[in-house]
Amino acid sequence: MPKRCYYEVLGVPRTATEAEITKAYRALAKKYHPDQNPGDDSVLEKYHEVSEAYEVLKDPEKRAIYDRYGHEGLANGGMPPEGSIHIDLSEVFDDLIGGLFGGRRRGGRGGQRRGADIEEVLDLELLEAATGVSRTLTVRYEANCRTCGGTGARPGTQPVVCRRCRGSGTEYISGGFFALPQRCRACAGAGYTIAHPCTDCRGRGRVEARETVTVTIPPGVDTRTRLTLRGHGHEGTPGAPRGDLHLILRVREHKVFERDGHNLICQCPISFARAALGGTVELTTLTGEKVTLQVPRGTQTHTVLRIPGHGMPDLDNPRRRGDLLVVLVVETPTQLTPEQEQLFRRLAELEGNAPPAAPRKGILGKLKDLITGEHPPT
Known part of the structure; x- marks a missing residue:
């Protein structure tokens, strides 16, 4: 897993001062200290990550290397990453001809870059x-940098053409019949060096x-x-x-509506009686519109009803919209009034599945009902 940017780890910008870096480190070190989070390995990893970032950014020399070359520069002891080494025969011949006949100098950064x-x-x-x-x-x-115009040099000074690569940004190592190019070690491929860095951007x-x-x-x-x-x-x-x-x-995610492509799905609870007898329920759509839904007689739980045109719009054609799919959920009552219980018992008798009647309570049971606020069925 690649390392995170040290500035991101400490939550500071690249222009942060040493005092700002130290302040951010102390706050995070206190938050993730192992003594404050015993047994939490993930917090311990964050503590080590914060400490590593601070060890680099508090040191001006290490910070300059990191700003210029990143993590690989630190791993290479301040040298630029080696992954950019390549062989370009045209550059080899151009360099040889330029050295012999005073040919043109090429900038190591390759001109303008988007x-x-x-x-x-x-x-x-x-x-x-x-x-x-x-x-x-x-x-x-x-x-x-507006102060130095992006050169990295202090105002009033200019970058100096690198003496080692003569501004090409590339030096060549003899490899038998060919000269193998690599990034110049003196200027890190820039083609120039900065004797007096800009104080605002630190030479970057x-x-x-x-x-x-x-x-x-x-x-x-x-x-x-x-x-x-x-x-x-x-x-x-x-x-x-x-x-x-x-x-x-x-x-x-929405607490009521679930998205399925261009359609929206929601649940609508209905009573036991409405499921059996049918009727209407009023719904509020995602956009706040009120719609009336016709519930058919004998509706079973998880029956899905469709309301056309009340889903999500098509990104390519906003006039086209998906549908709203309403999942009906029949709710079984958990608390009944005495009248409701009588009606359900009567319904059960008609179905031939009547449960045994509840035993009549004595005087002690009635007193308990009065104390707890319960009312026995009549």
């Missing part, structure tokens, strides 16, 4: 999924920024529906377009 995309999960209520809704969100993204050229966006969610969406907002992802390199913001929707 910003990365962002994915966020957005929770909705079932009613919001049925009717559509507008939501205002605060999005955190990486932006080019990037800072965390926030913006408020409004998204209109159409009727009929469901869990895992994906909405894309163009140009609201991370910023690219200076002059390059931003990435996109992808919203992954998650619809919460």
Whole structure:
């Protein structure tokens, strides 16, 4: 399982000061300390995770390595990850020709790069999924540092072309007949070094920024529906377009209605008498409409009645809607009035299945009924 971002573990932004990092660590360490949660292995894992994140972010040198190379950089002792090593014969020949005849220098970062995309999960209520809704969100993204213009160098200074790779971002290791390229160890493939880092971004050229966006969610969406907002992802390199913001929707469960595709399902309790004799019941739909349901005579429990057009709208065609499926549940009474009990006994006699009558209570039983508030049947 990949490690979580250390800043995410402590709940602080990448621009957090040492004091903010220490404050966040102390609060989480107290919350997840083993002495406060004896026997809870999951909490112990979180405590170790918080401690590991703090050990890195409190150390300026380790933090600089982590900011630049991530977890792999720490594992490699501050060197860039090795997974990017590749062989490109055209680069080998270009480098050889450039070295011999003073050819052009290539920047190690490959020019402008579009910003990365962002994915966020957005929770909705079932009613919001049925009717559509507008939501205002605060999005955190990486932006080019405005102080240094994204160069990472302190204002008034400039990055210096790397002497080791001469700005190509790649150095070559002899491998027999061919020179094998790898990322330059001196500049980590950037093609330049920064002698005087920007104090705002610590030489990264990037800072965390926030913006408020409004998204209109159409009727009929469901869990895992994906909405894309163009140009609201991370910023690219200076002059390059931003990435996109992808919203992954998650619809919460409703306490009354259950969704089944475009249909909605709910239960409706009815009395024993209404199930036998038939009649009408009034229902309130998901959107608050009142509808009258005709219950046929002799209805059995779990009978399903359909109300057309009161389900979920079709995302591609909101004019089309599913149905509301009503599951009738016949309720057997648990407490009877004396009159009701007499009627049920009479019904049982007519069916030839009358239970024995309850024994008549003596004076002590009647006194007990008076004390407890119970009234014997007449």
